[in-house]
Amino acid sequence: MSKNLNFFLTALVATIFLGWGINVSQENLEDFFYAQISQPFVEISLVKIPPKSQKPKPELQLESALSVKINKFGKQKVLFRKDAVRSLPIASLTKLMTGLIILENTPQDDFNFSRAITISKEAANQNDVPVYGNLKQGEVFTVKKLLRLMLAYSSNDASFALSDIVDNKGFIERMNQKAKDLGIENTYFVNSSGLDPQDPKQIPNYSTSQDLMTLAKYILEKYPLIFELSLSQEPYPTQNGLSDLSLPEEQRFIGGKTGYTEKAGGCMLSIIQDEKQNH
Numbered sequence: 001m002s003k004n005l006n007f008f009l010t011a012l013v014a015t016i017f018l019g020w021g022i023n024v025s026q027e028n029l030e031d032f033f034y035a036q037i038s039q040p041f042v043e044i045s046l047v048k049i050p051p052k053s054q055k056p057k058p059e060l061q062l063e064s065a066l067s068v069k070i071n072k073f074g075k076q077k078v079l080f081r082k083d084a085v086r087s088l089p090i091a092s093l094t095k096l097m098t099g100l101i102i103l104e105n106t107p108q109d110d111f112n113f114s115r116a117i118t119i120s121k122e123a124a125n126q127n128d129v130p131v132y133g134n135l136k137q138g139e140v141f142t143v144k145k146l147l148r149l150m151l152a153y154s155s156n157d158a159s160f161a162l163s164d165i166v167d168n169k170g171f172i173e174r175m176n177q178k179a180k181d182l183g184i185e186n187t188y189f190v191n192s193s194g195l196d197p198q199d200p201k202q203i204p205n206y207s208t209s210q211d212l213m214t215l216a217k218y219i220l221e222k223y224p225l226i227f228e229l230s231l232s233q234e235p236y237p238t239q240n241g242l243s244d245l246s247l248p249e250e251q252r253f254i255g256g257k258t259g260y261t262e263k264a265g266g267c268m269l270s271i272i273q274d275e276k277q278n279h
Contacts, residue, residue, distance in 0.1 A: 063265075064088055066209035070217075084209040087186045091267045092154045092259030093212060094194030094205045099151055099226045100219055101174050102162050106143060108225070113144040119161055126156035127195055133158060152232035154259065156193040163192035182218055184211035196261045204263050212269055220254070220271065227255025227271060250275045 067080040106112045117140065124137040133155025135141070141149070141161070149158035163171035175189040187207040190197055196204050207215075219226050231253070256270035 064209045066213050068213060081209075084213075085186065087206045087208055089196070089204040089261065089264035089267075090194060090207045090212070090259065091205075091261040091264035092194040093207070093257050093267050093269055094189060094192065094259070095150050095154065095159055096215060096219060096226060096257050096269070097175050097178065097189065098159055098162060098171075098192045099147055099229070100215075100223060101171065101178060102143070102147060102165070103223045103225065104178075105166070105174070113142065115143045116140050117143060117146060117161055117165065119157065120164060123157050123161040123164060126160050126193060129154055129156060135161070147226075148229050148232045151226060151229045151257070154257075156195055159193040168192070179211075182214055184208075184214050187211045187215075194259055194261065194264075196263045204261070216269055216271065224254075230255040230257055 062082065064083040064086045065080060066078070066082075066084040069077045069079055071077075106115075119135045119137055119139045119141070121137045124135050124139075128134045131153070133149045133153040135149075135155065135157035141158070143162070143165075146155075146158040146162050149155040150162065160168065165171075166174065171192060172189055175192065179185075179187040179189070184207065188203075189205045190202060191205065194205050251272050251274050254271040254273050256268065259267040
């Protein structure tokens with residue numbers, strides 16, 4: 001993690017409402033998150049924050065949330081917290097851990113990132129996403145391309161194809177072992193995509209806002225490429241995206257991940273960099 005920049009990390013899980021003086025119905029919120037499942041993170045239009053002079057109080061209707069400011073010395077200040085240690089389904093936020101396992105087990109050089117992966121029948125049959133990233137059996141992609149499809153467009157097919165490099169069962173075991181290694185003990189994975197299990201009795205992937213914050217900090221420090229890829233603009237041009245948000249000039253988005261399933265509701269993790277405040 002950079003030592004001369006501030007970061008704002010926000011983990012919001014399960015049916016999120018972001019309303020700075022704006023009321024949005026639960027149904028509209030769920031439609032929003034479903035629409036964003038495969039939309040590039042850079043194209044997601046969030047609620048704009050009004051000028052500071054208005055000093056509004058955020059209206060938040062959610063199950064769990066944690067927002068933290070980290071200065072250049074690594075000191076943290078909690079800006080907002082609600083049930084941050086409550087375990088809840090996390091949908092496609094799962095793909096952050098999937099990306100981490102791939103990067104930790106794939107040396108970052110041209111040969112390995114250019115490794116060709118053939119899409120299997122099982123990978124191609126994962127649940128489709130609304131816009132982009134629905135792959136076909138027999139198609140061939142590089143590891144890096146699959147990472148981009150997974151992180152920027154939330155492709156479930158790409159997620160499965162990447163986990164299949166190891167073997168899907170062994171990959172999930174690595175995900176859970178990494179969670180233990182990071183000390184995020186209230187986190188558990190049953191698949192690499194975050195999709196709700198087909199068996200309604202099976203518990204879906206779950207975590208807490210606090211655990212997700214720990215995971216995000218580790219990724220930001222060790223493997224920032226994951227967040228860089230989450231902002232990929234290929235193959236779509238960026239329109240009405242995060243660059244249009246009313247953020248101060250010195251702040252910019254580093255990356256993040258959204259997700260939505262029926263059991264999880266809407267989920268989001270985001271990171272904002274403050275390039276001005278160095279204390």
